[in-house]
Amino acid sequence: MGGASTSKHDWFEMDVSNKRQKNRLLRYECKAHLIVGIKGDKWAVSHFVAEHTHPLMPQPELVRYYRSHRKIPEEDKDLIMTMHDVNFSTSSCMGMLGRVRGGDRRILPYVKRDVSNFRSKLRQNLNLRDMDFTVQYFERRQAENPQFYYAKTVDKETNSITGLFWVDGRTRALYPKYKDCIFFDTTFCTNRYNMPFAPIVGVNNHLQTVLLGCALLPNEQIETFKWVFQHFLLAMNNEHPLNIMTDQDKAMKTAISEVLPNTVHRCCKWHIQQKAREKLGKIMSRDEVFEQTFYTCINDSDTVDEFEENWQHMIHCFDLVDNRHLCNMWKTRETWAPAFSRKCFFPFTSTTGRSEGLNSYFKTFALLRYRIERQAVGFYTRNVFGKFQAEVTASTGFVMNQVPSPDIGSMRFGLFSNYYEDPKIFTVNVVLAEETFECSCNCFEMNGIICAHIVRVMVHLNVQAIPQRYLLERWSERATTPTGASGHLLHFALPSNNTLKYNSLCRKFTWLASQTRSNDVACKILNDAAHALEPIILAARRGELPEQREAQQQQPDQHQSTTQGGRQQTTRGPTHQQKQPQMQQQQGQKQTNRPTQQQQVATTPVAQDTTENPMLHNPARVPKKGRPTEKSRRRK
Incomplete structure (x- = not known):
C-alpha cells in the first residue's frame, strides 16, 4: 500500500492522494531595501537597493495578502475591540472597517482571518483576566x-x-x-x-x-x-x-x-412547602386528606388565631403531635406562615391568589362601571389596574349584611361569597368621617390596593372616590417619573481612557445639542462656544498653551504624552492588578487527567499586556451547598 491510490471507473480515472498539499514559501534572498537616517535636522536616505531577485506582483491590490503586509493598524485594533465588546460578528467588523477606509473591505491591508485571530486573542485574554x-x-x-x-x-x-x-x-x-x-x-x-x-x-x-x-x-x-x-x-x-x-x-x-x-x-412559602413535601412525602402519599388539610391550614388561614387553631387540630386529628418536622415548622411559624404577614407589605406574592388567566380575561373585557374605577385607571399603572379591576369584578360575588358596631360613629359589615357552600365571613369596619376602611383580609396592608370586600362596601355606601390614603404612589405612573435633579448625562468625572474620554464628551455635547434644537438663542450660544473652543483645542493638541509649556519645563522627564502624526498616545501609569483565581476541585469530584478549561487557556499563547503589574485573581471555586446541578434542573 502506497501513499497514493488509483480508482478506475468505466468513464474516468481519478487519482486520489492522501498526502496533504503544502504551500511552499520560496526564499529568493532579495536584497532590495531602503535605509533612512537623520543628518543634522533632516531625514535623509542613506542607502537604497532597487533591484529585486524575484518578479513583482502585477496587481498592487493583491499585495495585502502577503504575510509581511498583513498587519492590523493600531487605530483599527481599537475599533475592532469596540465592536468586539458589543458582540459584532467578524463579517460585520470587516464591513464597518471597510466603510471607514472608503467603503470597500477589499482595500483593507488585512483579511478576515486576521481579524478573527485578533478577536480570538481578545477572548483568551478575557478568560484569563475576566x-x-x-x-x-x-x-x-x-x-x-x-x-x-x-x-x-x-x-x-x-x-x-x-x-x-x-x-x-x-x-x-x-x-x-x-x-x-x-x-x-x-x-x-x-x-x-x-x-x-x-x-x-x-x-x-x-x-x-x-x-x-x-x-x-x-x-x-x-x-x-x-x-x-x-x-x-x-x-x-x-x-x-x-x-x-x-x-x-x-x-x-x-x-x-x-x-x-x-x-x-x-x-418564602414556596421553599417551606417544598421542604415539607420532602419530609412529609410518605405521609401525604398515604393520606390525601392530610395533604389537603395541610395546605388548607397554611393558605386559607386569615388570622393568627385561626392558623394556630387549625394547626393544632390537624396534628391531633392525624396523630402527628410528635412529628419532628412539623414541630420545627411550628417553632418558626412566624417567619413563613401567611397569617403572620397579612399586615406586612408583600404585594401579590401569595400562591393562593386569583387565577392570572381569569384576571387577564376580565382586564380585557370588563367595562369601567364605577367612578372609583375611572379614578383608578387614571392613577394606577396598567398591570396594577388589572389587579384592581379584578377585585372590582370579584366584589359582585359577595353578599353583604350590616352588623352592629361596638364603636360610635363607625359601621361594620359582614361579607361572604355566594360561590361556596361553606363561605368564609369577612368583616369591614368603616368610619366615613375619617374615610377609613379596614378589612379582616388585610389585602391593602399586604398588596397595597383595596380588596373586593372594601370595594363592595364603597359601592353600597355610594362612595364616589377612593381616599388618597388608599392610593399608594408606588403603584402610580408618577413613581418612575424622572426628576430634574437626576442629571446622569452631565454629572460624571472625565475618564482616563482615551476611548472613554471620547464617548463621554460625545454624550455631553449630544445632550447639549438636543437641548438647543427648539431654541434659537440656546443654539446660537452653543454654536458660538464651539467656534471659540476650536482654536484653543487645536493649540492644546500642539502643546502651545501656557500651562502646557510650564508643565514641560518643570517636569521634562515625567512628560507622558507624545504626539506622532497628529495622533496622541498616552502612556498609562502603573495600576494595581490582581491575579487570576486558583481553580479548586469540588468535594466529591473524581480526579481526571483531562486538563481543566483554565489550564487549556493558560497553555494557549495570548496577547501580552504592556504593563508589568500583578493581576487580579479570579475567585476560587466554592462548594455548591446543596444547589441542584444543571442536569437535574433540566430534568425538572
Whole structure:
C-alpha cells in the first residue's frame, strides 16, 4: 500500500492522494531595501537597493495578502475591540472597517482571518483576566456615573477576588420608592467558580421585577451575608428596607437580624412547602386528606388565631403531635406562615391568589362601571389596574349584611361569597368621617390596593372616590417619573481612557445639542462656544498653551504624552492588578487527567499586556451547598 491510490471507473480515472498539499514559501534572498537616517535636522536616505531577485506582483491590490503586509493598524485594533465588546460578528467588523477606509473591505491591508485571530486573542485574554476586567469595567462605570456603586473583597494571601457587590445608579434613585418590599435569594445559577449569584430585587409600579443590587458570594455564611447587607445599606444611603423575603437559611436570618434589625423578615412559602413535601412525602402519599388539610391550614388561614387553631387540630386529628418536622415548622411559624404577614407589605406574592388567566380575561373585557374605577385607571399603572379591576369584578360575588358596631360613629359589615357552600365571613369596619376602611383580609396592608370586600362596601355606601390614603404612589405612573435633579448625562468625572474620554464628551455635547434644537438663542450660544473652543483645542493638541509649556519645563522627564502624526498616545501609569483565581476541585469530584478549561487557556499563547503589574485573581471555586446541578434542573 502506497501513499497514493488509483480508482478506475468505466468513464474516468481519478487519482486520489492522501498526502496533504503544502504551500511552499520560496526564499529568493532579495536584497532590495531602503535605509533612512537623520543628518543634522533632516531625514535623509542613506542607502537604497532597487533591484529585486524575484518578479513583482502585477496587481498592487493583491499585495495585502502577503504575510509581511498583513498587519492590523493600531487605530483599527481599537475599533475592532469596540465592536468586539458589543458582540459584532467578524463579517460585520470587516464591513464597518471597510466603510471607514472608503467603503470597500477589499482595500483593507488585512483579511478576515486576521481579524478573527485578533478577536480570538481578545477572548483568551478575557478568560484569563475576566475578574480583573470586571473590576476595570466597574471603575469605568463609576467614572462615567458616580452614582454607580461597587465593593469587592480580596484574599490577602492569594490576591484573588472572593466577593463582589454592585448597584446601578438608576437603581439607587428608584430604591426610596421601592424599599417597602425586597427579595433576596441565593439559589440562582452559579458561574464556573461555583460562586452563588445573589440578586436583591424589588417590585416596581408596573408589577415588574426591579434589580436593586447583585452580589457574587464566596460562601453562604453569616459574615458573608452581613457584608452584602452592610454594603447594600451604604449604597442606599443607610435606608433600611421595610420588608424582606428570603429562603429558609439560618445564616441569612442571623445576618438580617444583626444588620437590618428594623426590617420585617419573612421566609418564602414556596421553599417551606417544598421542604415539607420532602419530609412529609410518605405521609401525604398515604393520606390525601392530610395533604389537603395541610395546605388548607397554611393558605386559607386569615388570622393568627385561626392558623394556630387549625394547626393544632390537624396534628391531633392525624396523630402527628410528635412529628419532628412539623414541630420545627411550628417553632418558626412566624417567619413563613401567611397569617403572620397579612399586615406586612408583600404585594401579590401569595400562591393562593386569583387565577392570572381569569384576571387577564376580565382586564380585557370588563367595562369601567364605577367612578372609583375611572379614578383608578387614571392613577394606577396598567398591570396594577388589572389587579384592581379584578377585585372590582370579584366584589359582585359577595353578599353583604350590616352588623352592629361596638364603636360610635363607625359601621361594620359582614361579607361572604355566594360561590361556596361553606363561605368564609369577612368583616369591614368603616368610619366615613375619617374615610377609613379596614378589612379582616388585610389585602391593602399586604398588596397595597383595596380588596373586593372594601370595594363592595364603597359601592353600597355610594362612595364616589377612593381616599388618597388608599392610593399608594408606588403603584402610580408618577413613581418612575424622572426628576430634574437626576442629571446622569452631565454629572460624571472625565475618564482616563482615551476611548472613554471620547464617548463621554460625545454624550455631553449630544445632550447639549438636543437641548438647543427648539431654541434659537440656546443654539446660537452653543454654536458660538464651539467656534471659540476650536482654536484653543487645536493649540492644546500642539502643546502651545501656557500651562502646557510650564508643565514641560518643570517636569521634562515625567512628560507622558507624545504626539506622532497628529495622533496622541498616552502612556498609562502603573495600576494595581490582581491575579487570576486558583481553580479548586469540588468535594466529591473524581480526579481526571483531562486538563481543566483554565489550564487549556493558560497553555494557549495570548496577547501580552504592556504593563508589568500583578493581576487580579479570579475567585476560587466554592462548594455548591446543596444547589441542584444543571442536569437535574433540566430534568425538572
